[in-house]
Amino acid sequence: MTIVSTAIGLVVDFRWYIIAALVVVYSAKGYAEYRRLRAFNGPFLAQWTDLWLAKAAFGTNQCGALADVCANYGSIARVGLNTLVTTSPDLIIRMSAARSGYSKGDWYAGTRIPPGQDNIFSQQDDEKLARRRAQMADGFSGKTNPSLEPTIDKHVCSLVNLLRSKYISTTESFRPVDMARKIGFYAMDVITDLAFGKPYGNLENDKDMYDYIQLTEAMIPVVVRMSAIPVLRTLFQTEWISKALFPSDTSEAGIGRLLGIAKKQVSQRYANKNIDHQDMISSFIAHGLTETDLVAESVMQILAGGETPATGFRSTLLFIITNPRVYATLQKEIDNALKTDGMISRPVVKDREWRQLEYLQAVVREGLRLCPPVTGLLSKVSPAGGDEFVVDGERVFIPGGTNIGWACWGMYRDKAVFGEDSELYRPERWLEEQNQDKLERMRKVVDLNFGYGKYYCLGRQVALSEMHKGVFELFRNFDLEIVNPARPWKSQNLGSWIQREMLVRVTERK
Numbered sequence: 227m228t229i230v231s232t233a234i235g236l237v238v239d240f241r242w243y244i245i246a247a248l249v250v251v252y253s254a255k256g257y258a259e260y261r262r263l264r265a266f267n268g269p270f271l272a273q274w275t276d277l278w279l280a281k282a283a284f285g286t287n288q289c290g291a292l293a294d295v296c297a298n299y300g301s302i303a304r305v306g307l308n309t310l311v312t313t314s315p316d317l318i319i320r321m322s323a324a325r326s327g328y329s330k331g332d333w334y335a336g337t338r339i340p341p342g343q344d345n346i347f348s349q350q351d352d353e354k355l356a357r358r359r360a361q362m363a364d365g366f367s368g369k370t371n372p373s374l375e376p377t378i379d380k381h382v383c384s385l386v387n388l389l390r391s392k393y394i395s396t397t398e399s400f401r402p403v404d405m406a407r408k409i410g411f412y413a414m415d416v417i418t419d420l421a422f423g424k425p426y427g428n429l430e431n432d433k434d435m436y437d438y439i440q441l442t443e444a445m446i447p448v449v450v451r452m453s454a455i456p457v458l459r460t461l462f463q464t465e466w467i468s469k470a471l472f473p474s475d476t477s478e479a480g481i482g483r484l485l486g487i488a489k490k491q492v493s494q495r496y497a498n499k500n501i502d503h504q505d506m507i508s509s510f511i512a513h514g515l516t517e518t519d520l521v522a523e524s525v526m527q528i529l530a531g532g533e534t535p536a537t538g539f540r541s542t543l544l545f546i547i548t549n550p551r552v553y554a555t556l557q558k559e560i561d562n563a564l565k566t567d568g569m570i571s572r573p574v575v576k577d578r579e580w581r582q583l584e585y586l587q588a589v590v591r592e593g594l595r596l597c598p599p600v601t602g603l604l605s606k607v608s609p610a611g612g613d614e615f616v617v618d619g620e621r622v623f624i625p626g627g628t629n630i631g632w633a634c635w636g637m638y639r640d641k642a643v644f645g646e647d648s649e650l651y652r653p654e655r656w657l658e659e660q661n662q663d664k665l666e667r668m669r670k671v672v673d674l675n676f677g678y679g680k681y682y683c684l685g686r687q688v689a690l691s692e693m694h695k696g697v698f699e700l701f702r703n704f705d706l707e708i709v710n711p712a713r714p715w716k717s718q719n720l721g722s723w724i725q726r727e728m729l730v731r732v733t734e735r736k
């Protein structure tokens with residue numbers, strides 16, 4: 227007791243010295259951190275603190291804020307004490323290239339679900355990641371996993387059936403449908419079917435089963451925001467804090483419920499592993515994933531592959547139905563293909579068939595350009611010795627251990643790459659460009675939507691198939707009109723997208 231009271235007395239007596247020492251240490255550290263990245267410009271707050279980053283992360287237009295910083299301060303700009311963002315596709319390609327010295331930064335660690343358990347996305351060790359990618363690649367490939375395309379087709383049919391059975395308007399009746407929600411149902415059914423071998427059944431029940439979409443809409447922004455801000459990231463990664471915050475796998479809804487379902491489904495499949503299924507889980511088991519790995523990977527697939535194709539599909543649909551020229555041209559391409567004997571299968575267009583439809587592909591690519599589904603920072607960290615890089619004709623040195631995220635919203639609107647009208651939704655740009663090098667560059671930049679090199683998205687083919695089939699079948703079957711062109715939907719970017727209330731009038735095609 228006497229020792230404690232003596233210590234408290236000393237602290238009180240010397241409080242001003244202690245406060246002064248703390249201020250000096252903090253300022254010296256802050257100054258050293260400021261100097262380390264002083265070659266990069268950025269907002270004043272971002273030179274000295276992480277407050278600018280926190281403000282952007284907690285706003286509702288995170289990707290726009292990052293793009294503005296690069297527009298104002300250069301294609302590599304400073305947004306925090308140890309964080310840069312870039313609109314340079316060449317830097318993004320360099321960081322993710324197969325043998326680059328860069329690795330995934332701490333941003334990714336916030337995506338360990340359940341807490342403490344790595345999955346393919348959160349894995350920061352390049353060697354372990356390469357091993358895991360090799361184990362999982364076959365499950366994502368249509369060549370080695372014949373169940374992928376039929377699974378997607380099944381849910382395209384369910385989407386069409388749902389619209390036809392409940393939401394057809396006529397001159398006598400008006401039955402607006404929230405397409406933002408139904409597309410979310412579609413994407414979630416596809417991914418749960420692929421990941422667990424059984425869909426959630428959202429489309430069949432016309433319901434957000436287990437409130438999953440509602441709760442992930444609430445949860446993902448929290449994770450993405452926490453990951454963006456270094457101090458919160460450190461807190462969230464502290465095991466007991468993340469465990470305390472994370473819902474248990476016995477929760478009745480949301481991510482806890484997802485984890486519970488994943489555990490149950492995986493353990494059933496694991497027990498039956500010798501039975502000959504030809505799907506994703508069996509491919510992963512055959513490549514040596516343990517039961518614990520499988521749970522973490524199936525949850526991650528749902529988080530990585532649920533909302534992302536839905537965002538691509540929804541925004542593309544909105545661009546089409548609010549643009550009469552695009553609508554008419556697309557419909558004509560679809561109708562002509564349908565009139566050509568044997569070109570298009572029923573009930574759902576095949577992957578090899580939509581790949582022959584140039585305008586449809588341009589429509590989807592342009593949608594991904596203007597509304598990129600993945601907008602979180604995805605920060606990579608520079609190699610220990612730093613890196614030299616030429617940007618906008620100038621050689622810059624990036625010190626070792628620096629986090630570099632992307633400002634993809636700005637990158638996809640670069641006039642030098644996409645032309646003066648880069649803000650405009652104009653699929654024709656993909657068909658009119660005569661200069662093959664320029665076209666190739668445009669393609670390469672938009673394909674960065676799926677990452678690059680050693681971190682390239684494993685679900686790209688699945689996502690493209692979902693989006694192209696979905697768009698084709700909606701316009702094969704229906705006419706679509708936006709109900710309120712003055713407020714077509716509610717869309718916010720919180721690091722990930724929340725898109726809702728997209729009311730559409732659906733009529734049968736004559």
Ligand code: HEM
Pocket residue numbers: 322346347348355359417420527530531532534535538599600604674675676677678680681682683684685686688689690
């Ligand atoms: C339009 C839809 C999609 C987009 C735009 C997209 C984009 C991305 C991006 C940007 C990354 C991270 C790259 C990086 O870390 O640098 C990624 C990783 C990943 N994606 Fe996708 N994705 C989509 C759909 C899907 C789907 C449907 C699945 C699953 C079926 C999926 C599975 C994965 C996996 C497993 C990874 C981790 C790869 C790794 O870190 O090695 N994605 N995706």
